[in-house]
Amino acid sequence: MSLANYFLLISIFFYIGSLKLTADCPRKCEQSRGSISKTGIKDRAMQGHSFKNYTLSKPYDCHVKCFEERCKCQAYQMRQNRCELLDDDRISAPEDFLEEKEYTYYDMNREYVDHQVTNQSCQILADKEQPLIYQCCNQNPCANGGTCTVLCEDTKNKFNCTCAVEYYGRLCQKRRATSCKEQLQKNRGSRSRVYQLFDSKTISLYEVFCDANSEKGFVWTLIESFSRRNKNEFAKKPFYKGYPITQDAFTWSKFRLSLPRMIVTANRSTHVRATCNFNTEELQYRDYFRAKLSEIDVMRLNFDGCKKYEFISIRGYNCTNCTAHFVQRDFWHAHTDSHWAPSIACQFTSPSGDAVKSDGGEDNFGFYKAVNPVHRCVSNDDSTTQWWFGEHC
Secondary structure, eight states: OOOGGOOOOOOEEEEEOSOSSOOOOOOOOEEESSHHHHHEEEEEEESSEEEEEEEESOOHHHHHHHOOOTTTTEEEEEETTEHHHHHHOOOTTTTGGGEEEEEEEEEOOEEEEETTTTOOOHHHHHHTTOOEEOGGGGGOOOOOOOOEESSSSSSSSSSSEOOTTTTEEESSSSOOOSSSHHHHHHHOOSEEEEEEEETTTEEEEEEEEEESSSTTTEEEEEEEEEEEGHHOOOOOOOOOSSBBBBBSSTTTTEEOOOOOHHHHHHHHHHHHEEEEEEHHHHHOOOSSSEEEETTTTTTTTOOOOOEEEEEETTEEEEEEEEEEEEEEETTTTEEEETTTTTTTTTTTGGGGGGGOOGGSSSSSSSOSSOOOOOOOHHHSOOEEEEEEEEEEE
């Protein structure tokens, strides 16, 4: 019979007892059944989860080694004659399941059956009275102060680790990142999305969107996002004043980091940018700006005048390495005003020709007392504005 069609049947009888955190678990027989060829995934591997390695030539032998590690082994992978046992699998840690040439990853199948009616190999162990004392928690599997609790029903998870807030992972083996740059550099291949970061000052977690994909060489941390529908809630909130909102339940239509978290993020950043509709259209360079924080420090700047931008675009009018209007006052959100740009002698004056003149101007990227629906950030009530701090990577 070929290896591809070889079906596994491995059974062990055991009794659960003598645990640090005891559980009233019944006698059970554990077995592994399934085709190795069906669980093998070529050129993929789990990164950072190998806890034991063997030199073995056959996937079947690696499977057996994984099965014998009943408490810890969740999957296994092979590269040539190297067998790696894994403490997590692609389902529970998908962010670590990456492309790796020459590797083949295998899911580990386990199940419980009634030892009274199962196959002979399990019954033989019972007849010889050689039960294995199931002591996963006694092996102290939870790292970094995690607390272990026995589980009886799930063969893949025979115990649970309750982690201290700073750590996560099946074994509490991973330390939470404190910044988007740290988060995205820790795990090669991590994608732009909402992450939980650790606030070391408050010993708590918060949610934020991290972007490492839209602009090469930058990692961006979202500090604010709001829809036109909610513009009035942000209109009088400069960045140097605290106005935290939905940090525990991120939403694109109404979000802002707390003042201490924005200050920490700004102190390690080099740039600031504003985008429109990033949640639905990703990065577009129409209706967008990027500037150095040393030029436009929104955490300190109370200002109304010309400031230097690396790039700014408003309704298709673009300018590179030039001055353009910037406004932020104690009761005005940071923004630029297309209509008044010519009168204050900034280099970027092109948009004034078709600006909306109601209320004396056209506000872009914030404040929005006067809006122009041609501008993507305010084209309809669900259009959104984002502000970001960025650092080089």
